[in-house]
Amino acid sequence: MSDDDVSASDNGDDTRNDLRNDTRDTPLLSVRGLVKHFPVKRGVVISRVAGQVRAVDDVSFDIARGETLALVGESGCGKSTTGRLILRLIAPTAGAVRFKGQDIAHLPDEPMRAMRRHLQIIFQDPYASLNPRMTVGDILAEPMAVHGLGSEAERADRVRELLAVVGLLPEHARRYPHQFSGGQRQRVGIARALTVRPELIVCDEAVSALDVSIQAQVVNLLQDLQKRFGLSYLFIAHDLAVVKHIADRVAVMYLGKLVEIADKAGLYARPLHPYTQALLSAIPRPQPGLQRQRILLPGDVPSAMNPPEGCRFHTRCAHAQDRCRREEPALRDAAPGHSVACHFFETLPRPEEAVAAPGGGQSRFALRLAAYEAARGRGA
Numbered sequence: 066m067s068d069d070d071v072s073a074s075d076n077g078d079d080t081r082n083d084l085r086n087d088t089r090d091t092p093l094l095s096v097r098g099l100v101k102h103f104p105v106k107r108g109v110v111i112s113r114v115a116g117q118v119r120a121v122d123d124v125s126f127d128i129a130r131g132e133t134l135a136l137v138g139e140s141g142c143g144k145s146t147t148g149r150l151i152l153r154l155i156a157p158t159a160g161a162v163r164f165k166g167q168d169i170a171h172l173p174d175e176p177m178r179a180m181r182r183h184l185q186i187i188f189q190d191p192y193a194s195l196n197p198r199m200t201v202g203d204i205l206a207e208p209m210a211v212h213g214l215g216s217e218a219e220r221a222d223r224v225r226e227l228l229a230v231v232g233l234l235p236e237h238a239r240r241y242p243h244q245f246s247g248g249q250r251q252r253v254g255i256a257r258a259l260t261v262r263p264e265l266i267v268c269d270e271a272v273s274a275l276d277v278s279i280q281a282q283v284v285n286l287l288q289d290l291q292k293r294f295g296l297s298y299l300f301i302a303h304d305l306a307v308v309k310h311i312a313d314r315v316a317v318m319y320l321g322k323l324v325e326i327a328d329k330a331g332l333y334a335r336p337l338h339p340y341t342q343a344l345l346s347a348i349p350r351p352q353p354g355l356q357r358q359r360i361l362l363p364g365d366v367p368s369a370m371n372p373p374e375g376c377r378f379h380t381r382c383a384h385a386q387d388r389c390r391r392e393e394p395a396l397r398d399a400a401p402g403h404s405v406a407c408h409f410f411e412t413l414p415r416p417e418e419a420v421a422a423p424g425g426g427q428s429r430f431a432l433r434l435a436a437y438e439a440a441r442g443r444g445a
């Protein structure tokens with residue numbers, strides 16, 4: 066595909082020149098001390114703020130150009146809120162989000178509108194985010210019109226081109242979202258994100274609702290697009306098998322905080338935080354007949370309105386000590402590129418090594434990986 070046939074008319078795109086001045090060493094995205102508290106109101110007649118949901122509480126990370134950072138953790142831990150803060154779909158309570166060095170958390174509305182085209186999002190349920198009364202052709206042309214990109218004819222050309230890029234056919238432009246399968250609709254969602262030539266895409270559980278073989282095809286498509294266009298992804302997921310396939314680095318979130326961040330190989334081979342160890346123990350090992358000893362966490366995730374004092378994980382941690390109940394652990398370097406927020410990670414026992422799975426047999430994880438490889442082999 067020629068990547069230049071709809072050039073950005075610079076109308077309203079006053080962030081472009083600023084963005085050209087970036088240096089190669091600045092991370093594409095830099096998040097520092099990001100906080101989002103949602104006020105909880107009570108009362109029908111006189112409503113008053115009864116508390117705060119501490120959805121995201123002092124989160125920091127970087128994403129390099131062309132990199133995929135996965136953000137994982139149980140439902141409700143603040144992943145989607147983090148994604149929405151990065152795109153500034155919601156305003157942060159505190160903290161900075163820098164895109165190529167420019168703080169977009171505090172950018173005025175007008176330059177922010179222009180900045181938006183560099184940052185896009187793909188949702189879990191494309192059906193909910195695609196207008197059912199618009200054809201796919203109109204859905205794809207609309208963001209280009211909003212950002213003043215190309216003439217009408219150029220936009221129509223670009224729609225055809227984008228459909229091909231995501232593996233759909235030119236005639237699909239005339240169809241409506243309900244006329245597609247789930248996997249095809251997610252391809253439309255991806256094409257829509259690509260219309261404005263973004264550099265960073267937040268994939269919020271983008272493949273979580275799809276069948277395994279379709280997941281594999283969409284993950285492979287995302288990886289191909291990343292190589293082709295130099296995209297960076299924040300890949301939000303709860304399925305660590307999918308993450309193992311796509312991520313370069315992984316950040317683990319618990320109750321609004323990052324508890325561990327590392328490159329993929331380091332995290333999967335040597336998870337240091339007891340929460341990461343528990344999450345990883347839930348996926349069987351890829352070798353047939355072997356699985357990790359499952360670590361079951363006691364109790365439920367505490368409320369984000371009243372997170373535990375000290376280490377937020379202490380109510381479920383088998384290794385909690387007095388200090389954990391009093392003092393919050395900071396993220397500390399454990400190895401190059403590997404940070405963990407646990408007072409005692411140096412001395413904690415290593416989780417049990419792989420043991421033979423009862424009955425041998427191929428694990429679910431092995432089957433998933435095989436499905437990915439098969440889909441890749443078919444050129445999906």
Ligand SMILES: Nc1ncnc2c1ncn2[C@@H]1O[C@H](COP(=O)(O)OP(=O)(O)O)[C@@H](O)[C@H]1O
Binds near residue numbers: 118120147
């Ligand atoms: N608009 C909102 N108002 C109040 N609470 C919210 C809002 N959005 C999210 N939350 C709360 O913030 C926490 C984090 O939610 P979310 O970011 O959606 O988590 P995840 O994507 O990891 O499942 C949850 O406790 C959720 O109920």
Ligand code: SF4
Binds near residue numbers: 339
């Ligand atoms: S700081 Fe304490 S409670 Fe928190 S993870 Fe480490 S050992 Fe467990």
Ligand SMILES: [Mg+2]
Binds near residue numbers: 144145146270
């Ligand atoms: Mg979510």
